[in-house]
Amino acid sequence: MSIRQSEYIATVQRLTKLLGELDSNKSRPLADVANTYRKATEAICKAIVLGATREPGEQLVKLVSDAKQVVEFREGPGEAKIFRLHADFLRDVGNLFSHDGPASSVQVTRERLDEHLVALIRIGFFGESDLDPPELPDSFRHLLSERTLKKHEFEEIRSEVVVRLCFPRQEVVPLLSRKESASRLFYDYVTVDLGGGLSRGFLFLRSRSAIERCLVDLLNELGNRPPDSLSIVTPRVYRNTGDAVDRKKSIGDIIESLRNPWLLKRQPDVVYFDEFVWKNCLPDAVRKIQTMQSEVPSFIPQTLEPQLQISVGDRNISSIDSINYTRLVLDEAHKCNPVQVVTGPAGIGKTTFCDHVHSFVNSNRQKKVIFISATDFRDIATHDPVTSVSDLYKLAVTNSSIGDEASVEIQNFEINLSCGNFVLIIDGFDELESHLGGSLIFDRFMESLQELEDCFHRVFVILTVRDYAIERFERLNYVSVLRLRGFTKNDTDRYFSNRLGSQDISTAQRLLAEFRTTKADKGEAITIPLYASLICDYLSEDPATEKISEYSGSSYFEFGGPLDVLVKKIVDREIVKQSLGAIKSDDFFEIMIDIIRSPQMSITTELLSDYVLLCGRLDGGLSSNKLHSNPFLQYTDGAVKFKYDSLANFFKSRLLYRRIRDGVFSVGPPLEFMADLYRGQGPLFEELLKVLPPKIYSRLPSARRWFGDLRRLAEGDAASGVNFRRAISGFIHWTTFDDQTKSDRRETLTYLFSGNIWEKFTIFERFSPLDLEGVIIYDGYLENYSNIVNCEFGSAKKVFHRSWIDFKESAIPEKMDKEIFAADCSFGPLLQSSFEAKDVADETELDVIRDNLMKVLKVGFRGNAFVWKSAGLYKNAVVHGKHSLNDYIDLLLDNKVLIEEPSRSDHGTGYRVSNSWYLDAKKLIEDRNLTSKMKKIVNVLR
Secondary structure: OOHHHHHHHHHHHHHHHHHHHHHHOOOOOHHHHHHHHHHHHHHHHHHHHHHOOOOOOOOHHHHHHHHHHHHHHHHOHHHHHHHHHHHHHHHHHHHHHHHHOOOOOOOOOHHHHHHHHHHHHHHHHOOOOOOOOOOOOHHHHOOOOHHHHHHHOOOOOOHHHHHHHHOOOOEEEEEEEEEEHHHOEEEEEEEEEEEOOEEEEEEEEOOOOOHHHHHHHHHHHHOOOOOOEEEEEEOOOEOOOOOEOOHHHHHHHHHHHHOOHHHHHHOOEEEEHHHHHHHHOOOHHHHOOOOOOOOOOOOOOOEEEEOOOEEEOOEEEOOEEHHHHHHHHHHOOOOOOOEEEEEOOOOOOHHHHHHHHHHHHHHHOOOEEEEEEHHHHOOOOOOOOEOOHHHHHHHHHHOOOOOHHHOOOHHHHHHHHHOOOEEEEEEOHHHHHHHHHHHEOHHHHHHHHHHHHHHHOOOOEEEEEOOOOOHHHHOOOOEEEEEEOOEOHHHHHHHHHHHOOHHHHHHHHHHHOOOOEEEOOOOEEEEOHHHHHHHHHHHHHOOOOOOOOOOOOOOOOOOOOHHHHHHHHHHHHHHHHOOOOOOOHHHHHHHHHHHHOOHHHEEEHHHHHHHHHHOOOOOOOOOHHHHOOOOOEEEEOOEEEEOOOOOHHHHHHHHHHHHHHHOOOOOOHHHHHHHOOOOOOOHHHHHHHHHOOHHHHOOOHHHHHHHHHHHHOOOOOHHHHHHHHHHHHHHHHHHOOOOOOHHHHHHHHHHHOOOOEEEOOEEEOOOOOOEOOOOEEEOOEEEOOHHHHHOEOOOOOOOEEOOEEEOOHHHOOOOOOHHHEOOOOEEOHHHHHHHHHHHHHHHHHHHHHHHHHHHHHHOOEEOOEEOOEEHHHHOOOOOOOOOOHHHHHHHHHHOOOEEEEEOOOOOOEEEEEOHHHHHHHHHHHHHOOOOHHHHHHHHHHO
């Protein structure tokens, strides 16, 4: 190792130490650490100069200038200018604080200094350089993208596999494999016997391979055994600016400079790895897949908003048009996270977004989309674990979810996905998990994507999921989570203008008013695209002049809201158009309910026929085939699915509306749908509040009757019990929603429970506090009810009997009074542990106070009796804990345990134990026994 190499290593080690100091001193004032930023800048510049095998100067000004020249040669003038600005800023701030002390005129934060420092590190160590970077603390690592941090890792090229895919019938021999990281001597050499005595060699480089050294080493190893032709395969390399390095030219220039006769004679073919795989490994059918033709009419690109901050290279993304975002991450995939999770509620347009990405990629790039839809997996049963993306692809191919034209071997699929030739879209990943059940193992599946990403840092995967359980994606540092915002007012106006005539737009806007939500942070009206689509479908198909009628003629649609009118019109029209005969709109509604409550809202056509028969009003010409073609259903391969997920809440809420209004409870859909409301939130809960306002319905006898029947039937096996418990919680959340005070809620619940004895009172999650004075709860169930500490209990402590109480660790209230629970109550393990810990703490504190009282009182205990002792002697007692000796003496004097008396021999004073406390004090000293009187003294100090 040369002296300069040793100095470089020592400089990087010093830089690592300085970064660690900055990280560990985050809380210290800027004046204490400003010079450390200056020293770190000096170490960065010195390392860059040493890495270019140049002699570093002594002064920081000279070091910055020399480092800038190196960066300009390596990265270009733009990056060099940025580097100089960051370095000068850090040097000036460091000098100012070091020489002049804290300066009020300097308006700079630690966060800003960190950004400048990380920018220097990024340009200096993570560009086209071969320099080994310093070890970065987490506080600095998070300022760089995952793909930037992985630039210094060598790719896993699978060279032998790739060549075998190109030449499946020839003999493939892996001859050489170099893995010498320190010297950048890193390559694989594979040969193919072409027959007739001819051979072809393949040299596979890495992005950080030292090209000239690798070529020289290979030629030395080959000696007199060169192949007849040679292909040099290299990954793509990018500068910090995002521009691609022309590595083909670089390799060509090196070949010319070597002046090797064999190389000059054969002129090796130089190709990028992804191009090589695209041309030689993929079947023609895959490369020629045509653009999707199923374009969605009047497509309006939505805005994508990151759940957490997302950076594409140096650009922070706050919101972006969905198609432009797709172009951005495809153009700069080497800077982006490999997995893009697109989320949003049902009907927001996730599938539409996927369709357009599909078309865009297939028609514009040397890339092809592998599209996997959860819909195709509804009827797929597998007991084999799906632990990787390859397992899922294989399952899709086996079950014909992916056509033959897109079918390749698993290794071919993995290689093309890892180098960016394939863009994988999984639409409805959460539904896919439901279909596959426990077979799909989430953590291992996501790890498989990361493993493929580690090969080339070119993976691009889109997963669409509904907007729940997003946290599991956000904790993965290689995942970006973005939310589809929905249509703005301008988007909606454009959509209606594209699809409707001017005479229908005002009607559409009037109907849409029921569906718009407001984005809280901007106060902007947002439309769920599905609602706009439904309205346009309806308005476009119905030529009648008067579109809205308040007449419904149905017990399920009698609420009479705009959506009720719209859906009723569609149903009536469908019954007429499809000649459904004797089926009425209510029959139609109940059939939809049966489908909606099925797993994944999908049933077989045979089961649909059974539902039709159960209607009991059939004529000879009715067939279930006529029913499954209606606008609400989708028929695919013998299965019928309810098409519009978000519209399911309409049907669910209207069913609950009718049953609660009539006071008719039954096990089945009403129980299941009410159980879905157990947390008192969500789209279905909001819809129920609209059609069944608690102010009007919660005090009706029918509502109390429905609730009473629900509680009476809340027995049976454990599975049923969970649904019943959740339904009770959902009903309580609904019925008290408009109550403003604890007393209001108590009054409502007292009415529902027909008195102050509440049996099977159940609450899940957040719920407002209650006035429980005088209330007795039997067989209750509380889960994460943190507001229990804010309830009023009055003097009657034992409120809960035979009840179960449980909390997640983060939700356990700090001040939880165990006295409100009778001995026959049960607690979840975390709450039980919390109570036990509190009991131990209370007992420990009790012991300390008791022992301190003994020490104080024992001062005056002599000859098995209490005598007068001077105040000075009492002051010599030693106590422990949070209370002082004076606190103990004052407490004993205030409660007449000690009586102050003057000395008989001098002018001082002293204390003796009073007659009324004599026996209590003696039992404490002799037996460590606290009498009930003495416990009151102890409790004052507790």
